[in-house]
Each structure stands twice: as structure tokens, then as C-alpha cells.
Amino acid sequence: MRFYENFTEAVSEIQRDLAEMGVLIRPKTYQDRLVEGNPDYDTLELDNYVYCVLNPDPKHLTSTQPWADAEFEERTCGCAINPGIAWRLRQNVWETFLCPVEGKFAYTYAERFSRNNQIDRIIKRLRRDPESRQLFLSMWEADDITKIGGVSRVPCTLGYLFQYRRGALNLTYLQRSSDFVTHFQNDVYLAVRMLKYVASETGLPVGTFTHWLGSLHTFRKDMAFVF
Numbered sequence: 001m002r003f004y005e006n007f008t009e010a011v012s013e014i015q016r017d018l019a020e021m022g023v024l025i026r027p028k029t030y031q032d033r034l035v036e037g038n039p040d041y042d043t044l045e046l047d048n049y050v051y052c053v054l055n056p057d058p059k060h061l062t063s064t065q066p067w068a069d070a071e072f073e074e075r076t077c078g079c080a081i082n083p084g085i086a087w088r089l090r091q092n093v094w095e096t097f098l099c100p101v102e103g104k105f106a107y108t109y110a111e112r113f114s115r116n117n118q119i120d121r122i123i124k125r126l127r128r129d130p131e132s133r134q135l136f137l138s139m140w141e142a143d144d145i146t147k148i149g150g151v152s153r154v155p156c157t158l159g160y161l162f163q164y165r166r167g168a169l170n171l172t173y174l175q176r177s178s179d180f181v182t183h184f185q186n187d188v189y190l191a192v193r194m195l196k197y198v199a200s201e202t203g204l205p206v207g208t209f210t211h212w213l214g215s216l217h218t219f220r221k222d223m224a225f226v227f
Contacts, residue, residue: 001050001210007060010053011185018180018216019227022046029150031097032106040221049213056171056192056209063189064090072193074110076119081110093182097153106153112139119198122162126202130164137162137194140176156183160191162198168207171195176214181222 004010022044028036035041063069070086082104087094097105113119118137125132137160144154158174173191178184192209199206218226 001052003052003054005053006055006057007053007188010051011061014049014051014216015180015226017049018044018046018218022217032150032153034150040219042220043217044220044223045215045217046213047215049216050211052208052210054208056195056206058189058192058196061185061189061192063186068186068189071109072190074108075113075190076194076197077110078114078117078120079110080108080114082108084108084110106147107155109139109155109157112141112155113137123198123201126162126164126169126198126204130169130202130204133163135162136160157187157191160194162195164204164207166207167205169195169199169202169204170207170210172210172212174212178213178216179222180216180218181225184216 002013004013023046025043025045026036027041027043028034030041067086067089070089074081074084074086083098087098087105094105099105122135122137125135139155139157139159147154156175156177158176161172161174163170163172171191171194173188175187178187188209188211191211195209196206
């Protein structure tokens with residue numbers, strides 16, 4: 001695992017790792033679409049990639065604004081919003097995934113966060129038992145496995161593990177997949193915002209940000225933006 005002082009340092013090095021060590025794969029699906037045989041979706045990938053940022057400040061990330069902040073507000077409102085209004089601030093990306101019949105997305109993170117009041121339960125447990133090993137906020141659900149293979153979209157985020165260690169609240173962010181060009185810095189920005197939010201609600205100092213990615217990748221159609 002590589003350690004970085006901040007995201008300015010981390011992002012440039014991660015981009016270089018992807019360029020120099022990425023392996024070409026040809027997946028058959030993308031989200032809920034079949035892309036087999038489409039060279040645009042040939043994928044340069046780093047698998048099982050892990051890094052840690054010691055001073056995670058979201059200001060050092062290039063997030064898509066104002067969408068990212070609006071999306072965070074919907075995720076933390078406690079309501080099962082679908083589709084919400086944040087997506088309209090990045091309509092060019094999200095509209096294609098909107099179900100034309102129901103007018104909803106296959107899932108939203110606001111829905112996943114709100115189930116069982118996950119965020120509130122973690123905050124309450126941190127206040128009572130900050131050294132707990134059970135503070136996992138889950139995005140992946142068991143029936144998501146029935147939707148893979150182009151059947152439906154499933155979350156790229158698996159979950160968030162909060163740990164109060166060495167005098168600070170640390171976050172390990174677990175992702176099965178992240179597109180470096182379109183989503184990576186937004187994914188990280190939203191995760192760090194969550195760390196800072198929970199730290200603020202519990203009165204704990206912000207610690208480190210560790211990120212595990214099953215697949216960090218870029219598509220052939222986007223490689224000009226990376227290399």
C-alpha cells in the first residue's frame with residue numbers, strides 16, 4: 001500500500017500507476033449494458049489497488065460541482081430519495097441510467113444510506129464505543145448478485161469502515177469499481193465528505209483515508225484524457 005500526504009500528490013501518482021501498470025481487459029458488460037465487441041469499452045485496469053492519504057482534504061480533489069455537494073446532501077438527508085434532483089446537475093452523465101417507464105434509477109445512494117438509519121446508528125455507536133470494530137456502512141446488498149451481467153445497475157461502492165484509532169477517526173472506503181475519468185475523484189470526494197461529516201457529528205478528529213479498489217480503470221474511449 002502506498003501512502004500520500006494529500007490528494008494533490010495521490011491523484012497524480014495514481015494516474016501514473018494506471019498508465020504504467022494497467023492491464024488491458026475486455027469486459028462484456030458496462031453498468032446495465034452489453035458492450036461485448038465494442039472497442040470503446042476495452043478497459044485498462046489496476047485490480048486490487050490500495051492507497052492511503054494521511055491528510056484527506058476534499059479541497060485537493062477536482063469534484064464535479066455543484067453536483068457533488070448536492071449529491072452529498074441527498075445521501076445524508078435520511079430519506080430514500082429516487083431519483084432526487086442532484087442528478088439534474090450532471091444530467092449528461094446520469095440521464096442515460098434513468099428508467100424511462102418508472103422515472104427512477106435502479107438504485108440511489110440516498111436509498112442505500114437511509115435503510116436501517118445506517119449513518120445515525122454509526123454516529124450513535126461511535127459516541128458510545130469509539131473503538132468498536134463493527135462500524136461498517138454497507139452499500140452492497142445480498143440481492144444485488146441477482147442483477148449482475150447487464151441485468152441492472154448495482155452499486156460501485158461496497159461500503160465504508162469507520163475506525164477510531166490513534167486519536168482520530170479513520171475511514172476505509174471499499175469500492176468494487178471506479179472509472180478514473182468520469183467518477184474517481186467524485187467517488188473519493190463524496191467518501192471524504194462522509195468521513196468529515198461523521199467526525200463532525202461525533203466530535204472526533206479526522207484521521208486517514210484508505211481506499212481499496214477492486215477495479216480502478218479507464219476505457220479506451222477516454223484514454224486521451226488520462227495519457
